[in-house]
Amino acid sequence: MALIVHKYGGTSMGSTERIRNVAKRVAKWARAGHQMVVVPSAMSGETNRLLGLAKELSPDLTTPELQRELDMIASTGEQVSVGLLAIALQAEGMRSVSYTGWQVPIETDSSFTKARIQRIDDQRVRADLAEGKVVIITGFQGIDPDGHITTLGRGGSDTSAVAVAAAMKADECLIFTDVDGVYTTDPRIVAEARRLHTISFEEMLEMASLGSKVLQIRSVEFAGKYRVPMRVLSSFTPWDIAIDEEAKSGTLITYEEDEKMEQAVVSGIAFNRDEAKVSVLGVPDKPGIAYQILGPVAEANIDVDVIIQNVSHEGKTDFSFTVHRNDYARTMELLKSTVIPKTGAAALSGDTKICKVSIVGIGMRSHVGVASKMFAALSEEGINVIDEKYMELAVRALHKAFEMDLPPA
Ligand code: ASP
Ligand code: MG
16 A cells, blocks of 8 residues: 555646546545545636736736735635545545645745745644545645745646655655656657656756746755655546556656666757846946846846856946746836946847747766757757747757657667
């Protein structure tokens, strides 16, 4: 008998019919003798719908007071999901009970809309498991030290599931989703994309941080820190597929680098179209300039990604960086009001139609020439700076250049 955590994404929970399927699949695992904890997302589209309602009432929701209310609202999507799943399980003849984050409790800090989990008290959950119940816990949410409901950032149910698995020392955390594993790149863009049977935790971390949407990055960080055995697999296989077969499907996250050392130099291509580029032009090139520009940005809680500083000309330089597109307007505003006057920069420019394409692989450390091969492949296609409209072409060209469609030797 093992303790297993299942996580189901929004698409898998997308209708009562699908929820019934989830219940049947979970019941199959429970009947095989496993202790089951299930962490579902909100039904697909629900979190967007809820946040959309808030936006209708107030377009600017950036103050901590308003962010608190956003969490109050957004967390309800998962509350509905767990209740429905508990009912579906009971309809299958399984004993089950659902809990919200605060009922467990899953304790977080107070950063509304992007809270971090600090502690999970598993006593209540263990007591239910001991009584033979399937325990269903809301993804995406927790409770802060003052009793406010918090959420963990978009896609945060992955992190909830991994954190629960870590806290309970689960034997495995299975992330059921609408794809059947982790691919060399997005199969919707490259038809030849190949599913990876295993991926090292470091590569998964890179993939997630560079734009792959398969797992929320914080869930991968958590998995790495606690070495949570974890697998990404499809929830669209027939629910009654044999457990042995199911337990081997999808992509396993591994923690031993050595297992992969002999394999491909490059294991995947990630891309991100959520970024925008901001350039501060003609700034006096003095030590500390990066801090003068990025300090206020960081203070405003805006995450900066790629940073590029051009070679200076006559003591002036251009300084560019990328931020999430949602933060673009705020960043430009901030630079205009504080940074330009303080640094004496000549102008600002920005571009929201950019994308970032990255190649991922731990094998790159011991191989030279990866970057030159990448740029050669792109220049053959006439691609320079990756404008959004050329992104798919770039991803396909790189996938081919690195022979990622071929099975590893
Ligand atoms: N429902 C939340 C979201 O849409 C959390 C999740 O699905 O992981 O972001
Ligand atoms: Mg997700």
